[in-house]
Amino acid sequence: MKVAFPCFGYETISLKNFVENLGAQVCLPPPLTEKTLSLGTKYSPELICLPFKITLGNLIEGLRAGADTLFMAAGARKCRFGYYHYIQETILRQVGNGHKFYPISQYTPFEFFFRKMPSIFSVSPVRVITATYLLLQHSALIERFRNYIRKARILDFNKSRAQEKHALELLEHAKKLSQIRKTKEAIDKLFDKTKIIPDNTIKIGLVGEIYIMLEPFANHDIEKELGKMGVWVWNQRSLYRHLKHLLHIDHLGIKYKFQASPYLKDSPGGEAINTVGEARSFIKNGADGIIHIYPFTCMPENIAFEALQKMSDDYSVPLLSLSIDEHTSQTGLLTRLEAFVDLLKRRKMITQKPKIQNSKIKT
Ligand code: SF4
Structure with missing residues (x-):
């Protein structure tokens, strides 16, 4: 069995090791590139969200690299993620030839541990x-x-x-x-x-849709670009936390749900509650600004955006909202990031000035 699954940022290594620990050979698709995106876009419905297009392109590349078994995460049906695997399976049946496609439901641990995985991997x-x-x-x-x-x-x-x-x-x-x-x-x-880390370092809380936040290709390597500008990025999203959430042991999820509650009480799907709760927690911990990153047409994150705008007004903390699709240009994104970081630096200088003057008076 030669297994492929879509890349998932740095966490791809963890998933690869997991499949190998089950005794299968992993046939990873090549690293994500513009080619992956145009391949996915070519076969995808036009208005579907960006993660669908990238993961589809990546699965096709996996098939072309020699994989005969494909895995894709499957979600609940509050947003489009619940339908990803149905549509992808249909498209891949037309593109590929004789491969197996397994959607892995995220919300049925018993089925996962005792039925699905043992039968697929014969373990x-x-x-x-x-x-x-x-x-x-x-x-x-x-x-x-x-x-x-x-x-x-x-x-x-x-x-x-x-x-x-x-x-x-x-x-x-x-x-x-x-x-x-x-x-x-x-x-x-x-x-x-x-x-x-020096005290005057700009701190930005990064929140948004999980795939875009974790996959550097999808987010145009936003963390690295901000790091290059000397910004300390705070990001609480990870595969580790997501797995704990699925196993009902993610205590941070409870904390963020509570933090989100004044702005968003019920989950509209996806990661919207985490987005809002994490942003409020970052602000309370001293973040100078919040960057909200999500796929264009993402319904849950558009709802979270409304809540974030209100929060940004209430706490007077700047918010930069970046919706990403296949037409987003790296240059345009960088320009917006630079302008946002400049704004935060100026604000920080202004708020630190009285402290400097006071310390001068004391000496
Ligand atoms: S959370 Fe947003 S981007 Fe992700 S599947 Fe749902 S609608 Fe699409």
């Missing part, structure tokens, strides 16, 4: 549970690495590129528990924890 439920435990551990490590790299970019951007390359090589080979533990130690050593 015991115990092996699926063990592989899932390792997936959790590995994705926690990816989350840890991503927190390190966000800080490393501000301290020394050029050095951070080498650190990133090295860390990813280590993460790729961490399959068993002992290897994951050793890799954690190595990654802790790789990043210097004694260096402190």
Whole structure:
């Protein structure tokens, strides 16, 4: 069995190791490029959201790379995600030839552990549970690495590129528990924890739709671009948190639901509640601004946007809303990011001025 699934940012490594731990060969599609997007766009309904197009293009590339078995996450039906796999399966049947397509429902753990995965991979439920435990551990490590790299970019951007390359090589080979533990130690050593982020660093909370937030190709590498500008990006979204949410052990999700409640009480689907709750929490923790990133035509995030605008007014914290589709240009996006960061820097200078004057008076 040669398995392919759509790339999912840095967390692709965790998913690859998970499938390998179930005894299958992974035949990953090539890294996402404009070619992936135009391939997906060509076969997709015109107005469907961007993650559908990118993941479809990527699955087609997986087939072309030699995969005979495709996996795709399947969601509930509050938004279009609930229909992704039906439409993708139909399209892929026309494009591919004789492959198998498995939608993996995100909301049926029992079915996942005891029926679906054991029958697909011909393994015991115990092996699926063990592989899932390792997936959790590995994705926690990816989350840890991503927190390190966000800080490393501000301290020394050029050095951070080498650190990133090295860390990813280590993460790729961490399959068993002992290897994951050793890799954690190595990654802790790789990043210097004694260096402190300067007080005047601009801090931006990044919120939005999960795929766009986690896949650098889809978000035009927004975190790296902001890091290059000296911005410390706060981002609470990760595969690790999403898995914990599915296993009902994501305590942060409860916290963010509570934080979101004055602005958005019921979930309209997708990640809207998290988007609003995380933004409020970031603001309370001192974020200088919020960037909201989501696919154009994304219904839940458009609802979250209304709530974020109200929040931005209430707390006087600037909000930049970026809706992304296949026509979004890197240059246009960078220009908007630069203008937003400049605005935050000016605001910070103004709010810090009285403190400087006071300290002068004291001396
Ligand atoms: S959350 Fe938004 S982008 Fe994601 S599937 Fe639903 S509508 Fe599409």
